[in-house]
Amino acid sequence: MESYVIGLDIGTTSAKAVLFKKDGVVVAESESLYSVSHPQPSWAEQDPVVIEKAAIASISSVVKKANAKKEQVCTVGLSSAMHSLICLNNHYEPLSPSIIWADGRSVKQAERLKRKTDIYLKTGTPIHPMSPLSKLVWMKENDYKPYQEATMFVSIKEYLLLQWFGVAVVDYSVASSTGLFNIHSFDWDDDVLEIASVRREQLSKPVPPTEVCQGLPIDIAEQMGLKADTPFVLGGSDGPLANLGIGATAPGDVAITVGTSGAIRQMSSKPKTDEKQEIFCYGVADNLWIMGGPTNNGGIAFQWMRDVLGEKEVELALSNGGSAYDLLTKRAATVSPGSNGLLFLPFLNGERAPYWDANARGSYIGLTLAHKKEHMIRAGLEGVVFSLYSVGEALERLAGEPVNLYASGGFARSPLWLQIVADIFGHPVQVPESHQSSAWGAAWFALLAIGEVSSLEAIKKSIPMKQTIEPNRESSEVYQELYKTYRQLYFALKPHFSALANFQRMSF
Structure with a gap:
């Protein structure tokens, strides 16, 4: 038996x-x-x-x-x-x-x-x-x-x-x-x-x-x-x-997880911290620690996009017994990488790594009359991954360069989101059969x-592994160029976040 x-x-x-x-x-x-x-x-x-x-x-x-x-x-x-x-x-x-x-x-x-x-x-x-x-x-x-x-x-x-x-x-x-x-x-x-x-x-x-x-x-x-x-x-x-x-247990094995929130992590045989306080380092077992950083805004940002931008898709999905998320990602997939110059800071719930700023707020940057719902959805997915990439930079400083990249969590069921990860990180992403x-x-x-x-x-x-997602070189080049702007946006907007957060707390 x-x-x-x-x-x-x-x-x-x-x-x-x-x-x-x-x-x-x-x-x-x-x-x-x-x-x-x-x-x-x-x-x-x-x-x-x-x-x-x-x-x-x-x-x-x-x-x-x-x-x-x-x-x-x-x-x-x-x-x-x-x-x-x-x-x-x-x-x-x-x-x-x-x-x-x-x-x-x-x-x-x-x-x-x-x-x-x-x-x-x-x-x-x-x-x-x-x-x-x-x-x-x-x-x-x-x-x-x-x-x-x-x-x-x-x-x-x-x-x-x-x-x-x-x-x-x-x-x-x-x-x-x-x-x-x-x-x-x-x-x-x-x-x-x-x-x-x-x-x-x-x-x-x-x-x-x-x-x-x-x-x-x-x-x-x-x-x-x-x-x-x-x-x-x-x-x-x-x-x-x-x-x-x-x-993802060996040095250089990096795991990216996106569920409600998200994180990027790497195991270590010794604890490493420094005064920048950008990443966490938690004990796991004797002679084993985990290093990395979480983002507050993973799948919860996609849920927000579904609720705010996907009303028709939700109705259609419910009527057909399907998934509103699948319909939204299909629309987003019609847009080229980089969302026609639209960037999204996904700080809808404040942010943890690498800024640890509970007052951070989300923003769409670069909106024009040419942008439609599908651009906003794709920019949202890209923004979550840009956020994880910024954490990955801090992790790499203490833990070294990634050798293998693995994906887990609910987002691993989305081919589009996985391709965005491979393209932004410029690295193949290995995906298991089970996302649990x-x-x-x-x-x-x-x-x-x-x-x-x-x-x-x-x-x-x-x-049991399902597949490996290979990065697209042209898309990676687009994302690396956009990331130069993305990484500056938090610091440019930070002086305004506290005032906005206080106003919002008083308004509720």
């Missing part, structure tokens, strides 16, 4: 469960959606109870889709988005919502903390409102009641582990993304804890990604369709797991933890 492994990926907008064969072939996948609430301008919150239900439902659904028996699932690996923060009482009940990476309430605190460069040099987490450190300082300075009453501060993955197993543990990469974790000692940093006024006993115990939890409550196991003693393995955060799941690389990375750590595979590096033999 064949055995399977499940990768559970707790993302920003959904919980995805993917059931794999041990060679990486996808048998079934399931996704349960949930929403983000914005109770005040720039706030971004989620209900952890809803997310737990979605996680259970996605596992249950994928087991049923595969018609798998309980005993066939040998293990479950866990992946999660970074930077979430939940205040809990001593019964592990949430006192606050899950405040996610997109939350911008702590802008002032982050601006002040950023002057303390030693924090970043020790933790590898750029100082930004995304980080739990900035959120905790905001809570302290604003007498946030859940903070004052909290027994523990946890991420969404830790919350699930507490509900399912009653253990307070956190894997190294999720701990690293808090801004409270020292990437050199692999422990909570006492000086930074003092800044946040947080005690060690209010945080989970940092553990390796191969840490195993067992003993699901019977009712939850039955809901999931699993045995109660099925081993759940902590894995990591979605970024390093996407690198692992796509095989974070789930496969989590699953591989799980297999490693229970002794089913021998090493992290061995995953390269178990990643």
Whole structure:
């Protein structure tokens, strides 16, 4: 009887469960959606109870889709988005919502903390409102009641582990993304804890990604369709797991991921930070770190374009049972690379790497009467990739030139977007069969933890690849010329961003 492994990926907008064969072939996948609430301008919150239900439902659904028996699932690996923060009482009940990476309430605190460069040099987490450190300082300075009453501060993955197993543990990469974790000692940093006024006993115990939890409550196991003693393995955060799941583990292997947000990352055998604070450096496992930078605006920028520019396409897609995104990209594909001189700064949700500026705002630059909807859509897709390319420049400074380029995430399903990546980077892009690389990375750590595979590096033999996208030299030359202008636009407009952001906050 064949055995399977499940990768559970707790993302920003959904919980995805993917059931794999041990060679990486996808048998079934399931996704349960949930929403983000914005109770005040720039706030971004989620209900952890809803997310737990979605996680259970996605596992249950994928087991049923595969018609798998309980005993066939040998293990479950866990992946999660970074930077979430939940205040809990001593019964592990949430006192606050899950405040996610997109939350911008702590802008002032982050601006002040950023002057303390030693924090970043020790933790590898750029100082930004995304980080739990900035959120905790905001809570302290604003007498946030859940903070004052909290027994523990946890991420969404830790919350699930507490509900399912009653253990307070956190894997190294999720701990690293808090801004409270020292990437050199692999422990909570006492000086930074003092800044946040947080005690060690209010945080989970940092553990390796191969840490195993067992003993699901019977009712939850039955809901999931699993045995109660099925081993759940902590894995990591979605970024390093996407690198692992796509095989980008060696020096020079660079992974680009675009889901709701986006990122470009490279593994390293030692931590590297500098005072420019442009990229992150998170611990993953003993002698393994992940370096790179995230953009706030990946698929969420395309979603905005769909909602604002694609009304007719949405109606047509719904009437025909198709995808509005496919229709929009078909229109964009009719436009030549460079969108007839139209550039788009995709900072619709502020920006993280390499600027770490929560006040950054999006812009179309170069609009003329000749530009139509399809130019704006293509410029939007190009702008997201230009943003990732600018992060790649900062990453290359510390990690070296890319040798292999891999694509993962939802955008890997778009031939046009993949071609834009190949053309802007001027490098072939390797694409796997499954775009759920974070789930496969989590699953591989799980297999490693229970002794089913021998090493992290061995995953390269178990990643079914779909295709390689070759760059078009003429398009690359167009993009390199346009990028010279793109890279100057942020700095030219930066003096105006703060005033605009403040006006917008007052207007809502």
